[in-house]
Amino acid sequence: MTEKYTYIFKSLSAQQYDSLVRCWCLKVLADNENTKIEFKLGKQYFAYNQEEVKVSEKISTQVQEIINLAGLNIHYTTTEEFMNDIKKADNTYLKFKKSDNIRNQLLFRNNIRKKGIATECIICGEDDTKLLEAAHLWEVKQIKKISLKEVNNFIKINKLQEMIEASSQYSGDFFYKKYFLANSGDNGVWVCSNHHKQFDLNYYYFDSKNGKVIFKFDNSATAEKFKKSLKGEQLSENILTPLTKAFLHKREELFK
Numbered sequence: 584m585t586e587k588y589t590y591i592f593k594s595l596s597a598q599q600y601d602s603l604v605r606c607w608c609l610k611v612l613a614d615n616e617n618t619k620i621e622f623k624l625g626k627q628y629f630a631y632n633q634e635e636v637k638v639s640e641k642i643s644t645q646v647q648e649i650i651n652l653a654g655l656n657i658h659y660t661t662t663e664e665f666m667n668d669i670k671k672a673d674n675t676y677l678k679f680k681k682s683d684n685i686r687n688q689l690l691f692r693n694n695i696r697k698k699g700i701a702t703e704c705i706i707c708g709e710d711d712t713k714l715l716e717a718a719h720l721w722e723v724k725q726i727k728k729i730s731l732k733e734v735n736n737f738i739k740i741n742k743l744q745e746m747i748e749a750s751s752q753y754s755g756d757f758f759y760k761k762y763f764l765a766n767s768g769d770n771g772v773w774v775c776s777n778h779h780k781q782f783d784l785n786y787y788y789f790d791s792k793n794g795k796v797i798f799k800f801d802n803s804a805t806a807e808k809f810k811k812s813l814k815g816e817q818l819s820e821n822i823l824t825p826l827t828k829a830f831l832h833k834r835e836e837l838f839k
């Protein structure tokens with residue numbers, strides 16, 4: 584009996600040729616096994632290998648030719664809903680760009696939610712969502728100031744290129760790169776308003792290697808109160824992703 588494999592991938596975008604090679608290898612393996620394989624592009628979009636059109640509902644001619652040559656049967660399942668979401672996000676971005684503002688608080692909060700971390704203050708554990716605020720690790724005003732070289736370096740070191748490219752047709756914009764970093768879910772934590780203020784005043788920060796809370800208060804009574812409210816010594820594993828460590832490192836540079 585012939586079994587059927589289905590291989591679903593998210594995007595061809597920047598790594599479109601890599602994806603195709605992967606599909607082709609899987610097809611060769613499936614052929615050897617006399618098994619059918621089907622490829623599905625799951626609710627994403629193709630980025631053309633062309634300067635002027637980055638996001639499209641259709642597969643570019645070059646890519647389609649390779650798909651045909653390799654005898655790959657790729658189903659293209661991008662939905663209208665997905666394309667509309669992209670368009671909406673792009674229009675919002677343009678509005679922010681026009682007002683020279685990289686801080687999109689709604690997007691930022693949604694991205695932190697998507698990360699799936701506990702909705703409670705990372706210091707005291709306050710879990711009343713009405714009292715919780717989204718705090719930036721690498722501060723918006725610092726991100727705003729950085730050079731194109733620095734932003735590109737950060738993107739390269741943290742291997743964000745593909746993710747950024749897949750997120751918008753404006754991904755090549757210097758301004759977009761800063762907008763993306765400022766509103767990344769990995770650049771944020773939930774804090775109550777009191778601990779948000781103290782964080783912004785640099786009364787405390789988190790060690791970028793292990794997430795340990797390090798504080799320096801001028802006022803010893805406030806320091807004592809802070810210590811008492813502290814629910815844990817360091818950030819939990821699920822908060823401390825490699826990208827969050829990179830954002831923390833940027834804050835740490837200023838704190839020291």
Ligand SMILES: [Zn+2]
Nearest residue numbers: 704707775778
């Ligand atoms: Zn708190």
